[in-house]
Amino acid sequence: MVTYDIAVVGGGPAGLSAAYAAAKAGGKVILLEKDESIAHKIRTSGVTWIDEIEKLGIKSEHYNPIKNYSFISSSNEVTIRGNTPKACVLNVRSTYQHLAMLAAEAGAEIMVRSRVTNVVTTPEDRRICGLKAKTPKGETVINCKVVIDASGFSSSIGRSLGIVKEWRRYGIGAEYECYCENLDHETWVLMVGTKYSDAGYAWIFPVSKNKARIGVGVGRPESYSDPLQKLNDIIDKKLRPLDEIRKIQPMELHYGFIPNEGPRTPIVYDRLILVGDSAGQSNPLVLEGIRYAIEYGRLAGNIAMKCVSRNCSIEGLEEYEKLWRHKSQARIKSALRVQKRWISLSDEEWNREIDILREMSVEEFVDFIKAEFTIGKLLKFGLNHPKLATRQLLGLVMRS
Numbered sequence: 001m002v003t004y005d006i007a008v009v010g011g012g013p014a015g016l017s018a019a020y021a022a023a024k025a026g027g028k029v030i031l032l033e034k035d036e037s038i039a040h041k042i043r044t045s046g047v048t049w050i051d052e053i054e055k056l057g058i059k060s061e062h063y064n065p066i067k068n069y070s071f072i073s074s075s076n077e078v079t080i081r082g083n084t085p086k087a088c089v090l091n092v093r094s095t096y097q098h099l100a101m102l103a104a105e106a107g108a109e110i111m112v113r114s115r116v117t118n119v120v121t122t123p124e125d126r127r128i129c130g131l132k133a134k135t136p137k138g139e140t141v142i143n144c145k146v147v148i149d150a151s152g153f154s155s156s157i158g159r160s161l162g163i164v165k166e167w168r169r170y171g172i173g174a175e176y177e178c179y180c181e182n183l184d185h186e187t188w189v190l191m192v193g194t195k196y197s198d199a200g201y202a203w204i205f206p207v208s209k210n211k212a213r214i215g216v217g218v219g220r221p222e223s224y225s226d227p228l229q230k231l232n233d234i235i236d237k238k239l240r241p242l243d244e245i246r247k248i249q250p251m252e253l254h255y256g257f258i259p260n261e262g263p264r265t266p267i268v269y270d271r272l273i274l275v276g277d278s279a280g281q282s283n284p285l286v287l288e289g290i291r292y293a294i295e296y297g298r299l300a301g302n303i304a305m306k307c308v309s310r311n312c313s314i315e316g317l318e319e320y321e322k323l324w325r326h327k328s329q330a331r332i333k334s335a336l337r338v339q340k341r342w343i344s345l346s347d348e349e350w351n352r353e354i355d356i357l358r359e360m361s362v363e364e365f366v367d368f369i370k371a372e373f374t375i376g377k378l379l380k381f382g383l384n385h386p387k388l389a390t391r392q393l394l395g396l397v398m399r400s
């Protein structure tokens, strides 16, 4: 029987990128995705940043550029206008299919409608040596040297081994991709306060001239309300700013879960790496995870292959954990603090808080929402905006 160097569980951005990097590094790689096709079920809104995503090789044919950023609360509103687009809304299906093409071109095998049901371990020392999966070719055992768990929110491999627990804090989002008329396709909108979500926010993310993703996100355990019910309510009542858009007609319904408590510790085990949402690597401020899933997926694939060439020692895999923590841990911690405060704001507090954004330049706003809180940038921001509200925000970000 064939033994793969790497078996990747999950064909989202993390898994596809890990498979690509490992195959490119010369590995024999297999990726299993439980859905009928790559990006069959969309579980994301697809907002990201043009410079970051282009660095990862995703070109403009895969996204709609965004120049302006609006925030709306119950009685306040601010739009930060830019001259050039910095954000974008991805065509999620074409982007993920592109990532799959890269992986296949590099030599990875891809199996769709193939659910991994269990992990196989050696009888003598219980080390991971394979996976069991239900595939279109029947039930199969796949022998492998290292497993990459890129199964998203479910962390299905870590969970089946009993080494990780269910997430306690997480977000749930419901979203329609809609036909719209009179849409400002260069502006994304976040709507905050209890009218829109009792612990989270609602959004309008334009995908093209006449198409937008309109959704609601809710944070657990702060709220147990149903985001889909709230979304229907907002659309039926045409709450601001939906009153300006005509002929809103849903064409797809998306529903998804995202962890929101920072990364798991550790994210590396003997012969196993967790990556993407499975590891909790997204930016908790606005629950943005796609570019991190691609970047850290590639890192995981590369390091897993290095480890295979060195007899699969756990020390080899630990380099991945060290590198990503060095790059992201501090940013995630600060973002979590701001996000925890945001999620508990009252409507009145939101109306005031939005004024902080009014003072920001586009560059400052983008750094803030990306959670790029470097000390230099924070000091400059504090000097430029000495008002009390700004100082409170800085205190929140910088508190150790």
Ligand SMILES: Cc1cc2nc3c(=O)[nH]c(=O)nc-3n(C[C@H](O)[C@H](O)[C@H](O)COP(=O)(O)OP(=O)(O)OC[C@H]3O[C@@H](n4cnc5c(N)ncnc54)[C@H](O)[C@@H]3O)c2cc1C
Residues within 6 Å of the ligand: 009, 010, 011, 012, 013, 014, 015, 032, 033, 034, 035, 043, 044, 045, 046, 047, 048, 114, 115, 116, 117, 150, 151, 152, 153, 154, 156, 171, 172, 173, 174, 175, 217, 255, 256, 257, 258, 275, 276, 277, 278, 282, 287, 288, 289, 290, 291, 293
């Ligand atoms: C409502 C919502 C809106 C979001 N909006 C944004 C946004 O605007 N921008 C942004 O950057 N991020 C956003 N995110 C977060 C982003 O979608 C995730 O961070 C990102 O998708 C993580 O990628 P991943 O590959 O780790 O996981 P996923 O994209 O979840 O992929 C995991 C894959 O594994 C498969 N799988 C699971 N279990 C198994 C199994 N046992 N066997 C085989 N396959 C399996 C699943 O079918 C899935 O295809 C949003 C999330 C949600 C829920």
